Amino acid sequence: MVRARIIGTGQHLPEKVLTNLDLEKMMDTTDEWIRQRTGIKQRYVAANGQGASDLGGPAAARAIEAAGIDPKEIDLIICCTTTPDYLFPASACLIQHQVGATKAAAYDVNAACSGFVCGLTTANAYIQAGIYKTIVIVGTEVVTSRLNWKKRDTAVLFGDGAGAVVVRAENGDHGILSTFLGADGGSGDLLILPGGGSRNVVTKENVDTGVHDISMKGPELFKKAVVVFGEAVQQALTATGLAINDIDVFIPHQANTRIIYAAADRIGLPQEKVFLNIDRVANTTAASIPIAIDDAVTQGRIRSGSIVLLAAFGAGITWGSIMLRW
Numbered sequence: 001m002v003r004a005r006i007i008g009t010g011q012h013l014p015e016k017v018l019t020n021l022d023l024e025k026m027m028d029t030t031d032e033w034i035r036q037r038t039g040i041k042q043r044y045v046a047a048n049g050q051g052a053s054d055l056g057g058p059a060a061a062r063a064i065e066a067a068g069i070d071p072k073e074i075d076l077i078i079c080c081t082t083t084p085d086y087l088f089p090a091s092a093c094l095i096q097h098q099v100g101a102t103k104a105a106a107y108d109v110n111a112a113c114s115g116f117v118c119g120l121t122t123a124n125a126y127i128q129a130g131i132y133k134t135i136v137i138v139g140t141e142v143v144t145s146r147l148n149w150k151k152r153d154t155a156v157l158f159g160d161g162a163g164a165v166v167v168r169a170e171n172g173d174h175g176i177l178s179t180f181l182g183a184d185g186g187s188g189d190l191l192i193l194p195g196g197g198s199r200n201v202v203t204k205e206n207v208d209t210g211v212h213d214i215s216m217k218g219p220e221l222f223k224k225a226v227v228v229f230g231e232a233v234q235q236a237l238t239a240t241g242l243a244i245n246d247i248d249v250f251i252p253h254q255a256n257t258r259i260i261y262a263a264a265d266r267i268g269l270p271q272e273k274v275f276l277n278i279d280r281v282a283n284t285t286a287a288s289i290p291i292a293i294d295d296a297v298t299q300g301r302i303r304s305g306s307i308v309l310l311a312a313f314g315a316g317i318t319w320g321s322i323m324l325r326w
């Protein structure tokens with residue numbers, strides 16, 4: 001059977017590190033509050049003028065190098081981001097140019113923090129249908145470009161970064177075993193960036209009104225997240241016929257350690273199987289899962305044959321899961 005198999009991973013983080021102690025000097029918060037409530041100790045912050053493709057391009061290049069392929073073999077680049085360089089052209093096109101994937105189609109996907117799981121699901125469908133053979137999926141974000149550093153309820157949570165994977169059509173047992181996506185558009189107000197789109201265009205008058213800041217109903221989102229994570233995992237188990245004990249590594253979207261552990265408890269997954277890097281990179285939205293995959297590979301947590309479960313949730317609200325055999 002043909003499966004989409006991840007054959008290379010990569011990441012790229014900005015140079016600048018902002019610790020919780022740095023944030024203490026910028027707003028009314030404490031290192032203790034941030035660590036206890038979220039698990040975050042630091043985050044990376046892009047330089048002024050650095051766009052999503054400036055992080056996503058190098059991450060993709062590393063994944064391509066790790067896969068050992070020629071960029072001209074790539075059929076498609078999917079860039080998952082909520083903070084593209086421009087409203088158009090798509091950041092995927094900028095990345096295509098940077099990595100020299102001259103034969104690849106390229107487009108962006110915006111499903112907020114679930115973006116990478118949506119992108120990988122789409123890639124899997126193309127491969128299953130026999131349309132494409134080699135696809136690069138990039139998750140890249142410069143979320144700090146959209147933060148108001150005076151708003152402690154959101155400013156402490158996010159960080160910038162990019163991760164990427166190369167998937168290729170292969171015959172055999174290794175690769176993606178199941179995919180599942182969900183959405184509840186009625187809960188869109190739980191996490192929203194109201195300004196800058198077609199509804200609330202940027203005007204001189206509205207720049208200072210807060211309409212261009214991320215707005216989040218944290219505690220409500222927290223409760224929803226635990227429930228939809230559970231559903232996403234259950235869907236993956238049902239689709240594959242695997243049991244919770246078969247999972248070797250659970251790589252969740254890194255939004256909050258407490259959400260992740262509450263979801264793991266709910267599904268009966270021991271904490272030692274959960275992969276976390278939120279302490280180092282914070283919540284990098286669509287980049288969170290591919291950065292974590294790359295970290296898990298580098299640290300030897302994922303090996304050939306490992307059963308890996310990815311699960312995400314985010315604004316929309318959206319959620320999803322992917323089970324794969326590495």
Ligand code: UT7
Nearest residue numbers: 028029030033037113152153156218219221222255256314
């Ligand atoms: O990527 C997907 C999207 N994001 C999420 O899924 C995030 C989901 N939500 C969360 O992770 C949590 O709700 C937060 C981390 C955002 C907040 O944690 P919480 O335990 O739900 O805290 P809270 O919002 O109920 O606030 C508790 C207190 C409040 O003070 P009072 O009213 O109890 O006096 C807040 O004003 O903590 C205060 N607070 C802060 N204190 C210090 C809120 N933000 C901060 C802060 N530093 N940065």
